[in-house]
Amino acid sequence: MIGGFLLAKMLEKYEVEHVFGVPGGQTLALYWGILESPKIDHLMFRCERCAGYAAMAYSMIKYKPGVCDATVGPGATHLVPSVAEAWGASIPLIAITSDNPTWTANKWASQSCDQISMLKPFVKASFNIIDPSKIMPHVNEAFKIATSGRPGPVHLNIPMDILMGETGIKEEEISVNPKYSTYPSARPTPSHDHILKAAKLILKSKKPVILAGGGVIISQAWDEVIQLSELLTIPVVTTITGKGSIPEDHPLSVGVGGATLKECANKFLEEADLAIIVGCKTGQYATLNWTLPPKTAKIIHIDIDPNEIGRNFPTEVPLIGDAKATLQQLIKIIKNIANKDHLLTASQRRAEIKKVVEKWRKEAEKIMSSDETPISVPRIIKELRSILPRNAVFICDGSMASFYGAIYYTIQSKGRYFIAPRGMAGIGVGFPLTLGAKIASPNKLVVGMGGDGGFAYSIHELETSRRLKIPTIYIVLNNGSFGWIKMAQLNYFGKTISTDFTELNYAEIAEAFKCKGYRVEKPSELKETIKEAIKAATENECTSIVDVKTQVKAASEVLVKL
Numbered sequence: 001m002i003g004g005f006l007l008a009k010m011l012e013k014y015e016v017e018h019v020f021g022v023p024g025g026q027t028l029a030l031y032w033g034i035l036e037s038p039k040i041d042h043l044m045f046r047c048e049r050c051a052g053y054a055a056m057a058y059s060m061i062k063y064k065p066g067v068c069d070a071t072v073g074p075g076a077t078h079l080v081p082s083v084a085e086a087w088g089a090s091i092p093l094i095a096i097t098s099d100n101p102t103w104t105a106n107k108w109a110s111q112s113c114d115q116i117s118m119l120k121p122f123v124k125a126s127f128n129i130i131d132p133s134k135i136m137p138h139v140n141e142a143f144k145i146a147t148s149g150r151p152g153p154v155h156l157n158i159p160m161d162i163l164m165g166e167t168g169i170k171e172e173e174i175s176v177n178p179k180y181s182t183y184p185s186a187r188p189t190p191s192h193d194h195i196l197k198a199a200k201l202i203l204k205s206k207k208p209v210i211l212a213g214g215g216v217i218i219s220q221a222w223d224e225v226i227q228l229s230e231l232l233t234i235p236v237v238t239t240i241t242g243k244g245s246i247p248e249d250h251p252l253s254v255g256v257g258g259a260t261l262k263e264c265a266n267k268f269l270e271e272a273d274l275a276i277i278v279g280c281k282t283g284q285y286a287t288l289n290w291t292l293p294p295k296t297a298k299i300i301h302i303d304i305d306p307n308e309i310g311r312n313f314p315t316e317v318p319l320i321g322d323a324k325a326t327l328q329q330l331i332k333i334i335k336n337i338a339n340k341d342h343l344l345t346a347s348q349r350r351a352e353i354k355k356v357v358e359k360w361r362k363e364a365e366k367i368m369s370s371d372e373t374p375i376s377v378p379r380i381i382k383e384l385r386s387i388l389p390r391n392a393v394f395i396c397d398g399s400m401a402s403f404y405g406a407i408y409y410t411i412q413s414k415g416r417y418f419i420a421p422r423g424m425a426g427i428g429v430g431f432p433l434t435l436g437a438k439i440a441s442p443n444k445l446v447v448g449m450g451g452d453g454g455f456a457y458s459i460h461e462l463e464t465s466r467r468l469k470i471p472t473i474y475i476v477l478n479n480g481s482f483g484w485i486k487m488a489q490l491n492y493f494g495k496t497i498s499t500d501f502t503e504l505n506y507a508e509i510a511e512a513f514k515c516k517g518y519r520v521e522k523p524s525e526l527k528e529t530i531k532e533a534i535k536a537a538t539e540n541e542c543t544s545i546v547d548v549k550t551q552v553k554a555a556s557e558v559l560v561k562l
Helices: 001-012 023-034 048-062 074-088 114-124 132-147 160-164 192-202 215-219 222-232 263-270 322-336 347-370 377-387 398-406 432-439 454-458 461-468 483-493 506-512 521-538
Strands: 017-021 041-044 066-070 093-098 123-127 154-159 208-212 237-238 253-256 274-278 300-305 319-322 391-394 446-451 473-478 516-521 545-551
Touching: 001 023, 001 132, 001 160, 001 545, 017 048, 023 041, 023 160, 041 048, 041 461, 048 066, 048 074, 048 432, 066 074, 074 093, 074 114, 074 483, 093 114, 093 132, 093 160, 093 192, 114 123, 114 154, 123 132, 132 154, 192 319, 192 322, 208 222, 208 263, 215 222, 215 253, 222 237, 222 322, 222 506, 237 347, 253 263, 253 347, 253 391, 253 398, 263 347, 300 322, 322 473, 347 398, 377 398, 377 446, 377 473, 377 521, 391 398, 391 432, 432 454, 432 461, 432 473, 446 454, 454 473, 461 483, 461 506, 473 521, 506 516, 506 545, 516 521, 521 545
Parallel strands: 017 041, 017 066, 066 093, 093 154, 123 154, 208 237, 208 274, 237 253, 274 300, 300 319, 391 446, 446 473, 473 545, 516 545
Antiparallel strands: none
């Protein structure tokens, strides 16, 4: 069996359904192996960056490592942004790059570059496979590393002659560990003594709060977050990536805190005497420039990565372990040691939470009901929420789209129903994420939203949507500019430079790609247009683009300060 066939067979045995990428001369043997596989499809995207983002979204929805490929040189360089996003967001990718034949090393072969060093800062591990017999052990190690501990991308660099070379392995000799075909592949827990100490501290606190980060979603620990919250009537604040840790219409959910400046969330962080931080890196936006929780609050930090605990906040009780398994043990111990007074429903606390959240919702409703033109983004989100089913997947591009979505879009189900690129927080990610999410969840409605600046990065993937028959809806926030930058420049300088675009009609561009296009300039047209776009996407098996003329306006005042 040659290397490319062995690699394809191993992917098959790891239950890989799709490989996302762009073909090249050096990957011929891998593609040959995929072509001969009855269980794997290769999904060709129009650039490696977008293929990587789509593979990442697929991984986020399916809880399986995403697999993407790129050819030598330019292909590998284009893959870097998506691998970096997956690294920052703790999402497992198997990033496969081909390379020139080993015998051409250091001879300035066409397109050669140091691909290992280029991707090294953004992967958990890199394997430069220069012996066909090493493909099997290195692929097995790659899946183990990608799905264990804090998940993340792993790089396999395989020269052309290795993919073409004889491995000395027969198909019946192929061995994989199915445990590493999904994640989390292991669920370690802290010691009993540490969990007991955390339980006692929680029961002593007067105003505890749970801060649920993206690690809750990665660990699928939403049931445990809800159970702990309900057990002791603890309000739950989430980060942007933690949306879905608790349904946001739950009486103990207070929304996304930190840099969103969502008052009903930040109030409970500000007043907390104890913060139970779960699966959160305590980064800049989640903690509002590291000011929340306040210095007066004690910290219990649950995270599978010991490097994150205590990085930014002094931690009273570090709990190094998987979020789901650790919370299960914590809840069990609390039930065993708590007295009846602790476990009684705290009606006063619930009433306080309800009052604060309802006050914010009334103020938000005024903003979301705006009839002004150009159209406000909160109004778009209001119409979306009124149309979309509870299990719809909503995806936002970077920049202000992520903040608007985090603040105003209410997740009504527990789990991964909201995706925003917060690993590197770049723009141009939203549309390929939307395509990847739909490939992973063909029976769910998947809707994406992003600015025109970001959409231009990935507009070529409309052809991919048409060719692969991917029925999604993508809303382009058309303000004719890099809106966040324009708003910041106006705030600081009173004038702008290099922020404005030629006026474009993205609905017409979509039609040119043989997709469906709609343009909206009045708020009253939004609901029916979005409904029509959803219907058309399904009937025509392609993306419906809804081009909405929008304002240049900050989702949050803090955006110009960070």
